[in-house]
Amino acid sequence: MIDSLCDRARGKDIAVAGLYCDFLTQQEQSVTSMLGAILKQLVSRGRIPEHIRQAFQEDRKGFGGRCLRISDLVEITKKAVAALQRVFICIDGLDESTPKHRRELLESLREIIRVSANTRLFLTGRPHVGDEIMKCFGKVVMIPIIPTQDNIRSYLEMRLANDTDPDIMDNELRVDILRVIPEKISEM
Amino acid sequence: MPSKHQQVTGNVNSFNNIINFNTEIDLEGREILLWLSPLEPQQRHQGVRTNRLDGIGNWVLETNEFRKWSGVEDGCVEPVLFCNGNPGVGKTYLR
Numbered sequence: 001m002i003d004s005l006c007d008r009a010r011g012k013d014i015a016v017a018g019l020y021c022d023f024l025t026q027q028e029q030s031v032t033s034m035l036g037a038i039l040k041q042l043v044s045r046g047r048i049p050e051h052i053r054q055a056f057q058e059d060r061k062g063f064g065g066r067c068l069r070i071s072d073l074v075e076i077t078k079k080a081v082a083a084l085q086r087v088f089i090c091i092d093g094l095d096e097s098t099p100k101h102r103r104e105l106l107e108s109l110r111e112i113i114r115v116s117a118n119t120r121l122f123l124t125g126r127p128h129v130g131d132e133i134m135k136c137f138g139k140v141v142m143i144p145i146i147p148t149q150d151n152i153r154s155y156l157e158m159r160l161a162n163d164t165d166p167d168i169m170d171n172e173l174r175v176d177i178l179r180v181i182p183e184k185i186s187e188m
Numbered sequence: 189m190p191s192k193h194q195q196v197t198g199n200v201n202s203f204n205n206i207i208n209f210n211t212e213i214d215l216e217g218r219e220i221l222l223w224l225s226p227l228e229p230q231q232r233h234q235g236v237r238t239n240r241l242d243g244i245g246n247w248v249l250e251t252n253e254f255r256k257w258s259g260v261e262d263g264c265v266e267p268v269l270f271c272n273g274n275p276g277v278g279k280t281y282l283r
Contacts, residue, residue: 001282002233004249005258020232020280029227036225043224048217056220068223088258092280113267120257120267124279127272137268141253145273145282151244158241 001122005088013085017041021096029097031104035073038089042080051079074108078115087119094125094133102129106136152182236280245282 002018009016017038022029043049055076059067081087089109094102113119123133124145133140147155156178163169248254248271257269273279 003237004282008258018233019227019229020236022232033225033227036223037227037229040221040224041229044221048220052220052224053216056216056223059223073224117267120269122257122269122271124271124273124282126274130270130272133268133270139266140268140270141257141266143248143251143253143269143271145245145248145271145277145279147245147277148247151247151278154244155241 001092001124002090005090005122009086009088014088015042015045015084015086016088016090018090019092021091021093023093023096026096026098026101029101031070031101031108032068032073034097034101034105035070035077035108036068039073039077039080042077042084042087049080049083052076070104070108074111077112081112081116081119085118087116088122089119090122092124094123094129096125099132102132103136106133110136147185149182149185152185153178156181240281245278248282 002016005014005016008014018041019034019037021034043052055072091105091109094106097105109121113121125133127144130140130142160169160174160177254269256265257267259265271279271282
């Protein structure tokens with residue numbers, strides 16, 4: 001998705017930021033680091049905006065290093081987004097973050113898009129996080145992802161072509177795999 | 189003596205590396221980006237891009253929902269699009 005949006009953004013003043021939630025690094029992915037990761041993609045294209053430099057210098061004067069809070073990042077991001085013509089923020093695998101992080105992240109994003117009609121959010125996750133997203137944003141466009149039989153077949157062909165042990169495959173088995181698996185999956 | 193400014197061409201911590209931009213990020217600029225977040229989502233993105241199969245999931249881009257959401261009109265559409273599905277259906281690999 002990020003690449004499709006980047007293709008469209010080519011040559012235009014459109015910024016695309018992406019983030020992958022990761023179950024394995026749940027703890028490391030604090031909400032401030034997730035919001036910061038989005039923000040730094042939005043501002044790293046050119047010269048870093050002065051208000052961010054100032055916030056950085058102020059933070060350095062403080063005691064004990066980085067003191068960025070969620071609310072600080074939301075405010076900085078709002079300003080950064082307002083300076084851009086269009087912004088797409090993509091977040092993959094929301095179900096992989098903890099419920100607390102997810103709630104805080106979604107609420108922060110809601111604050112950011114509330115003040116900016118030029119910002120769009122693209123979210124992916126398992127169906128069960130849909131309720132939380134609806135609760136947070138009110139109205140949401142939903143697209144259920146169900147792989148088409150053709151897509152499943154192409155994927156299987158790729159996997160068979162990359163099989164590390166091709167000798168144990170015969171044509172009959174191959175034909176069966178390509179027929180039965182797409183049928184079974186689309187019945188699910 | 190090392191130069192304070194280092195010329196960086198191409199991908200400067202952004203997914204927008206398709207756009208060939210040429211920009212100067214000074215030392216403080218790099219410190220600021222690190223201060224904003226230690227996370228580097230583009231590393232995971234490179235892995236996804238390498239393993240993705242062309243054409244898979246393109247139907248999503250053709251849906252009315254997606255077209256409307258990604259369209260240029262401001263303010264008159266829902267800003268949030270949620271693609272949901274069970275594990276393994278390919279949500280991460282939508283192009």
